[in-house]
Amino acid sequence: MTKAASMFATIGVAGPPAVPPVRRLGTAVVIGASMAGLLTARVLADHAETVLVVDRDDLSGPRKGVPQSGQAHVLLAAGAEHLERWFPGFVERAVAAGACRVTTARVQIWDDRVPRANGSEVLRLAMTRPFLEELVRRELQAVPNVKISNGRVSGLTFEGAVVSGVQIEDVCEPADFVVDASGRSSKVGDWLEAAGFSKPPMVRVASGVNYSTALFRREPGEVPIGLGMAVTGTTRGGASGGAIFMTVEGDRWMVVQGGYGAFRPGATNQDMVERCLKEYPAPFGRVAENEMLGDVVTYRFPDNRRRDYWACERLPARLAVVGDAAASFNPIYGQGISSAALQAAALSIYLSADPDLDVPAREFFRMQKVVVDAAWAIATSGDAAGDAGAASSLADRVRGWLVGRVVANRHA
Numbered sequence: 001m002t003k004a005a006s007m008f009a010t011i012g013v014a015g016p017p018a019v020p021p022v023r024r025l026g027t028a029v030v031i032g033a034s035m036a037g038l039l040t041a042r043v044l045a046d047h048a049e050t051v052l053v054v055d056r057d058d059l060s061g062p063r064k065g066v067p068q069s070g071q072a073h074v075l076l077a078a079g080a081e082h083l084e085r086w087f088p089g090f091v092e093r094a095v096a097a098g099a100c101r102v103t104t105a106r107v108q109i110w111d112d113r114v115p116r117a118n119g120s121e122v123l124r125l126a127m128t129r130p131f132l133e134e135l136v137r138r139e140l141q142a143v144p145n146v147k148i149s150n151g152r153v154s155g156l157t158f159e160g161a162v163v164s165g166v167q168i169e170d171v172c173e174p175a176d177f178v179v180d181a182s183g184r185s186s187k188v189g190d191w192l193e194a195a196g197f198s199k200p201p202m203v204r205v206a207s208g209v210n211y212s213t214a215l216f217r218r219e220p221g222e223v224p225i226g227l228g229m230a231v232t233g234t235t236r237g238g239a240s241g242g243a244i245f246m247t248v249e250g251d252r253w254m255v256v257q258g259g260y261g262a263f264r265p266g267a268t269n270q271d272m273v274e275r276c277l278k279e280y281p282a283p284f285g286r287v288a289e290n291e292m293l294g295d296v297v298t299y300r301f302p303d304n305r306r307r308d309y310w311a312c313e314r315l316p317a318r319l320a321v322v323g324d325a326a327a328s329f330n331p332i333y334g335q336g337i338s339s340a341a342l343q344a345a346a347l348s349i350y351l352s353a354d355p356d357l358d359v360p361a362r363e364f365f366r367m368q369k370v371v372v373d374a375a376w377a378i379a380t381s382g383d384a385a386g387d388a389g390a391a392s393s394l395a396d397r398v399r400g401w402l403v404g405r406v407v408a409n410r411h412a
């Protein structure tokens, strides 16, 4: 086993910590209350007397801070196992609340209307994104030493080479440890540079995947299979695209059409319905004959993006960065939340090892690199070939998404 593989295996263990955690920190602050921030806050609750999670959005409804929230989200094995680890019983509670449990028998795949292999090694749950986030937020709110509050973080404060807190509008909130979970557009690198530290090098690989998503009413028991994936254009040549039909909470179908470059999944309600009926096999294509709930929501994902904190020469102590703020991946593989969960697990290992907190958290960033490298390799392998390569390899991507080892919490 390589060093990276053995590190990955250690991070992936979803059991209780080997040594009961000790609360050595007074206050820990997390910037961002989305999936990465919520999972990280749960980890920090074992190591700090108080954990304050700050988000600029009002979290009660659809929100600007998570523009992808109208798109389909599936939870892969690693994400589900780690949610279960931090919130025992989570998966059962999610299913009881309406999430679709994805099992081999409940997944059907087609290539140009021809049925292919059923099943999935790595998918666990399907649901809408706001539903998942709200469930996790509620679980976290039940942890007594965690507080979630509203506010825009506008900077970090420092004492010498140590992060000493965050600036929330006009108020300075002191902290013994700060975690940035503010997503792809994180400003923390700029704040570090302005304070004389290194700004992490950013690597981008263009992706250009287009999504178009709609919700339809679902009659209970209407289709016994919970999740269908269909790829079109692979055997006929030309632009290829694909669709995912997911049962989600609230007796609804979520239909996602996606494609690369020249393949535009269509932005209107009429496009959505026509294409479902024309391109996709029954019973799934015919879901579009049901009542559409709301309008089609589109999304374009421009690029995979990673910020390599591990490579920074000058980093302050008492700072970690997790989730999309560290790396965000082509969403077709559904790795983002699982990667964030594994990064939270890496933070748990780092803090449990009683590190010297007055030096930069390099051991955490080294572990994070292993997690990010693995997901990055899967997400960028086709994207690096450019749009043409991306379009032609869509079918492989969809299959890759289903069998990806990383997201199944394994590493070669």
Ligand SMILES: Cc1cc2nc3c(=O)[nH]c(=O)nc-3n(C[C@H](O)[C@H](O)[C@H](O)COP(=O)(O)OP(=O)(O)OC[C@H]3O[C@@H](n4cnc5c(N)ncnc54)[C@H](O)[C@@H]3O)c2cc1C
Pocket: 031, 032, 033, 034, 035, 036, 037, 054, 055, 056, 057, 064, 065, 066, 068, 071, 072, 073, 074, 075, 076, 079, 151, 152, 153, 154, 181, 182, 183, 184, 211, 299, 301, 322, 323, 324, 325, 328, 331, 333, 334, 335, 336, 337, 338, 340
């Ligand atoms: C179209 C699409 C589909 C996807 N599908 C899947 C999927 O199926 N499965 C999966 O696992 N992943 C998926 N992902 C990825 C997933 O959405 C993210 O990886 C995941 O949400 C983790 O993000 P995060 O918490 O790091 O950041 P984000 O979700 O971007 O959240 C950042 C948070 O920080 C807050 N914030 C930002 N700046 C500040 C500030 N200055 N002060 C206070 N708060 C701030 C924001 O309001 C927001 O709440 C998908 C992504 C996209 C784009």
